[in-house]
Amino acid sequence: MQYNKRYIFHYLVQVFILAAYLVFTCSTVVAQDHENHNHPSIDSTHSVESTSQTHDATAHASESHGEEKVDAGKLIMEHIADAHDWHIATIGHTHISIPLPIIIKDNAGIKIFLSSKFDHGHATYQGYRLEEGKLIAVNEDGSINQEANFYDLSITKNVASMLISVILLCWIMFSVAASYTNNKGKAPKGLANLIEMAIIFIRDEVAKPSIGSKYAKFLPYLLTIFFFIFINNLFGLIPIFPGGANVTGNIAITLVLAIFTFVITSINGNKSYWGHIFMPPGVPKALWILLVPIEIIGMLNKPIVLMIRLFANITAGHIIILGFFSLIFIFGAMNQGLGLGVSVLSVAFTVFMNFLELLVAFLQAYVFTLLSALYFGSAVEEHHHEEHH
Amino acid sequence: MELVKPGLGLIFWMTITFSIVLFILSKFAWKPILNSIREREDSINSALNAAEDARKQMSALQADNEKLLNQARAEREVMLKEAQEMKEHIIAQAKKTADEEGQKLIAKANASIESAKINAMNELKTQVAVLSVDLAEKVLRKKMENRAEQEAFVNENLKSITLN
Numbered sequence: 001m002q003y004n005k006r007y008i009f010h011y012l013v014q015v016f017i018l019a020a021y022l023v024f025t026c027s028t029v030v031a032q033d034h035e036n037h038n039h040p041s042i043d044s045t046h047s048v049e050s051t052s053q054t055h056d057a058t059a060h061a062s063e064s065h066g067e068e069k070v071d072a073g074k075l076i077m078e079h080i081a082d083a084h085d086w087h088i089a090t091i092g093h094t095h096i097s098i099p100l101p102i103i104i105k106d107n108a109g110i111k112i113f114l115s116s117k118f119d120h121g122h123a124t125y126q127g128y129r130l131e132e133g134k135l136i137a138v139n140e141d142g143s144i145n146q147e148a149n150f151y152d153l154s155i156t157k158n159v160a161s162m163l164i165s166v167i168l169l170c171w172i173m174f175s176v177a178a179s180y181t182n183n184k185g186k187a188p189k190g191l192a193n194l195i196e197m198a199i200i201f202i203r204d205e206v207a208k209p210s211i212g213s214k215y216a217k218f219l220p221y222l223l224t225i226f227f228f229i230f231i232n233n234l235f236g237l238i239p240i241f242p243g244g245a246n247v248t249g250n251i252a253i254t255l256v257l258a259i260f261t262f263v264i265t266s267i268n269g270n271k272s273y274w275g276h277i278f279m280p281p282g283v284p285k286a287l288w289i290l291l292v293p294i295e296i297i298g299m300l301n302k303p304i305v306l307m308i309r310l311f312a313n314i315t316a317g318h319i320i321i322l323g324f325f326s327l328i329f330i331f332g333a334m335n336q337g338l339g340l341g342v343s344v345l346s347v348a349f350t351v352f353m354n355f356l357e358l359l360v361a362f363l364q365a366y367v368f369t370l371l372s373a374l375y376f377g378s379a380v381e382e383h384h385h386e387e388h389h
Numbered sequence: 390m391e392l393v394k395p396g397l398g399l400i401f402w403m404t405i406t407f408s409i410v411l412f413i414l415s416k417f418a419w420k421p422i423l424n425s426i427r428e429r430e431d432s433i434n435s436a437l438n439a440a441e442d443a444r445k446q447m448s449a450l451q452a453d454n455e456k457l458l459n460q461a462r463a464e465r466e467v468m469l470k471e472a473q474e475m476k477e478h479i480i481a482q483a484k485k486t487a488d489e490e491g492q493k494l495i496a497k498a499n500a501s502i503e504s505a506k507i508n509a510m511n512e513l514k515t516q517v518a519v520l521s522v523d524l525a526e527k528v529l530r531k532k533m534e535n536r537a538e539q540e541a542f543v544n545e546n547l548k549s550i551t552l553n
Contacts, residue, residue, distance in 0.1 A: 082396055103398075134391075152398045159402040166410050173418035180425035199422060219423065220415035228410065252395035256403040260411075315392065 070333050072326035080246045080318045083133050083157045085115040088241055095120050098241065100160055104128060104135070106150035115154070158253065161245030165235045169227055202226050202369060210373035211380065218376045221264060225257060226369040229310065233361030236314060237354065248364070249314030251307065258303035261372040265302075269379040302375055306368060313364050317357045324350045 086098035099116035104126075117125040121133075127145075129138045137148030155163075172191065179192045188196045207215040207222055232247040247253055275281065277295040280288065324346040332339025533539040 077392065081391060082399060151401075152396070153401055154398050155402070156396070156398060158399055159406075162403065162406060166406055170410065170413060170418070173414055173422070177418045177421045180422055184425065184428075186429075196422075196426065199426065203423075220419040221411060223419050224407075224411045224414050227414075228407065250396075250399060251393050252399035253403050255395045256400055256407060260407065311393075 070326065070329045072323065072330060075326055076319055076322040078133065079322050080249060080315055081133060082245075082250060084118070084130060084135065084154055085120070086157050086160065086241060086244070088244075100157065101155045102128075102135070103153040103155065104150055105153055106137075106148065157245045158247050158250050161235060161242065162232065162247050162253070164242045165231045165247070166228070169231050173227070198226070199223060206366070206370050206373050210370065211377040214380045215373075217268075218264070218373065221260070222369050222373055225260070225372060226365050229257070229368055230361060230365035233314060233365060234358075236318065237357055237361065246315065246318055248310055249318055251311045254307040254311040257310070257368070258307035261306060261375060262300075262303035264372075265375045265379045268376060270382070272382060273379045302371075306371055310364050310368055313360055317353065317360055321350050321353050321357070324353065 084102060085100050088096045088098065090096065097120070099114040102111070102113055102115050102117075104111040111126055111128075113125065115130075117123065118128075118130045121130040123129075124138055124142065127137055127139075127148075128150075129136055131144075135152045135154065137145040137150055139145045172195070176192045176195045179188070179190070183189070183192075187193075202223055203215070203219060206226075207219050211218055229248055232253075235243045236246055236248060238244060277299055278292055280291045280295060283291060328339055328343045328346050331342040529542075532542065
């Protein structure tokens, strides 16, 4: 088969990244356990050296309302999850964050206001409150209203970050397009040169070999997802505003991307594509009862795999980096010197991880694009020979 | 588990944003960029093809030139050879004519020498005869001064003439 090498490569990359993900997830869990295990000792030191601890504690460690315990798991989850305001730093007990618009659609209509009205979860506004970063409806007396039926359509941190990256992406591509029209027939220069390299790579190495002669129809979509994922992956690596959000590491984002690929595949699926799913050729009709469900699962499996792969890879990268930083505070809480010692190691590993993440940012955009292209290829492929089966 | 629960708001905004981005980029970015790239590739290809054609034409021209040159060279060879032959021929002809003329002249000269010789001989003979007659006259005159001797001589001569 033509794609054997590519499949093996993907498989290896997946296995590698999954392994890395598992190892580091385990290590974070271990770190959490370890930290839980040490709770009493931390609390005891807290009571003894509370004054020095207060000064040692840095922005993140003291987030939990002045408590000295370091909850690495919670910290990491807060950082990789979506949020209703764009947190930049916490100095002492003052949170510095950019308020984002809250949009709620409920029975009363659409409510739009800034997230600063919630005062970082301390206040209730128009019958809603932030609880652990989630929007919840509350009754007049302050109790949680479980029956409330509302849709949270807020411009969250991920939405805002995505909008910024998308505007940047459009601006880059428009300027490149303009440079092509101004520079007609000449060699590309500057940014256009860089972008053209990627465009030609997607066209010649991804679209053409995977899809075949009908590649031109899918090329705009493939280019869009490639650059969309790539730029959002890169934005995710920037630690503070305008980055800091975990857009491509959010399952909602990857879900929508995967659904787009699935819908385009299904719309363009030709007779032989659907025939292979609902009437597998070359097998006795009795086996269809068994094969058709398998084929349908296989068809649905493709976008699910796309969704999970991108989400897991990017989230894993963020977790690893945050895990390394958490180690500093976990050890720092035990002993100041130990924390300083670990910080050297953590920073070194984080630098390494950041380089790896740069590679992963490209690789995952490439893999998502390539697999989408392969799915499109299978949808439009004409089967002439029965020997494929 | 919060991590793997897709948020409704995010799905909503992502779908809208991505659709718009896909549409805008496809229409205003990918289309012109891909068209320009294709056009440029086509123009590069055609330029390369044209260059290749020009190279072929050039080499064909060069081959033609070479052929012409060779032809000219061969023609020159032939002409030179012909000229050489003609020269030799002319020289030979000239030599032959000269020889013949010479022979003729020599023959003429010989003939005139011969005739001159014969004339000279004849003249000499006449002279000799005249001289001999003169001498003989003088001798006879001297001898025939007396009558006796004249008679003796006539007798003697008469004796030698035998009449038969």
